[in-house]
Amino acid sequence: MAVDELIELGKDILFPRRCPVCDEVMVFRSGLICKTCKPRVIPVRQPFCACCGKPLISSEAELCKICMVESRAFDKARAAVIYNDAAARIILDMKDNNKRENTDFIAECIIERLSKELKMFGAEGIIPVPLDEDAYMRRGFNQSELIALKLSKYLHIPIYNSVVKRLKAAKQQKSLDLNGRRKNLKRSFIIQKNDVKLKRVILVDDVYTTGCTADELSSVLKSKGVNSVMVVTFATGVPK
Ligand SMILES: [Zn+2]
Numbered sequence: 001m002a003v004d005e006l007i008e009l010g011k012d013i014l015f016p017r018r019c020p021v022c023d024e025v026m027v028f029r030s031g032l033i034c035k036t037c038k039p040r041v042i043p044v045r046q047p048f049c050a051c052c053g054k055p056l057i058s059s060e061a062e063l064c065k066i067c068m069v070e071s072r073a074f075d076k077a078r079a080a081v082i083y084n085d086a087a088a089r090i091i092l093d094m095k096d097n098n099k100r101e102n103t104d105f106i107a108e109c110i111i112e113r114l115s116k117e118l119k120m121f122g123a124e125g126i127i128p129v130p131l132d133e134d135a136y137m138r139r140g141f142n143q144s145e146l147i148a149l150k151l152s153k154y155l156h157i158p159i160y161n162s163v164v165k166r167l168k169a170a171k172q173q174k175s176l177d178l179n180g181r182r183k184n185l186k187r188s189f190i191i192q193k194n195d196v197k198l199k200r201v202i203l204v205d206d207v208y209t210t211g212c213t214a215d216e217l218s219s220v221l222k223s224k225g226v227n228s229v230m231v232v233t234f235a236t237g238v239p240k
Pocket residue numbers: 019020021022023024033034035036037038
């Protein structure tokens with residue numbers, strides 16, 4: 001047995017994994033989620049919007065209602081699972097209760113569902129959606145960066161986490177409607193340096209809600225020489 005496998009084994013024995021949804025201690029080496037909770041995490045399946053990746057009610061249209069009337073700065077967005085109670089638990093525990101090991105399950109879901117599309121996109125770099133300084137100091141880590149690191153390792157594509165800086169927005173996004181969100185995000189992303197001259201990038205975030213964050217960041221990247229952006233998230237909200 002190789003040294004790193006031994007270390008992993010030691011970790012599994014000393015700190016048994018817990019299910020990311022119900023927090024029950026898992027049977028030794030039985031996977032990353034318990035049998036009861038597995039069906040509660042629902043993959044995004046066809047039909048979904050060709051642009052933003054949100055599930056569609058019927059397969060007749062290629063795009064969702066929003067993407068039909070509005071253009072997006074990113075080329076496409078894809079999510080691994082539907083944002084439901086189970087997905088929310090996984091994300092909130094990761095962000096607010098410091099359950100960083102949840103990123104293992106999140107990365108596994110993204111790879112399982114999107115590996116082919118991510119590889120075909122042929123990105124030169126992966127950029128995690130940054131947090132502003134206050135949020136980073138409060139949490140101590142950027143969840144998108146942890147997910148991006150795992151994807152970077154799997155896809156053998158370098159991660160660039162100092163290309164973009166995020167300034168503190170005036171208001172909390174959650175409290176705003178669509179137009180309010182857009183205005184609030186304007187000028188909140190600054191390209192620090194794109195001296196690597198990236199042309200095709202994968203943006204990584206935990207959740208896709210209205211797409212405003214991904215859209216604003218993509219438009220800033222494109223104004224600085226990036227040609228194509230694929231957004232990838234763990235979960236996506238279902239359109240109302
Ligand atoms: Zn469970």
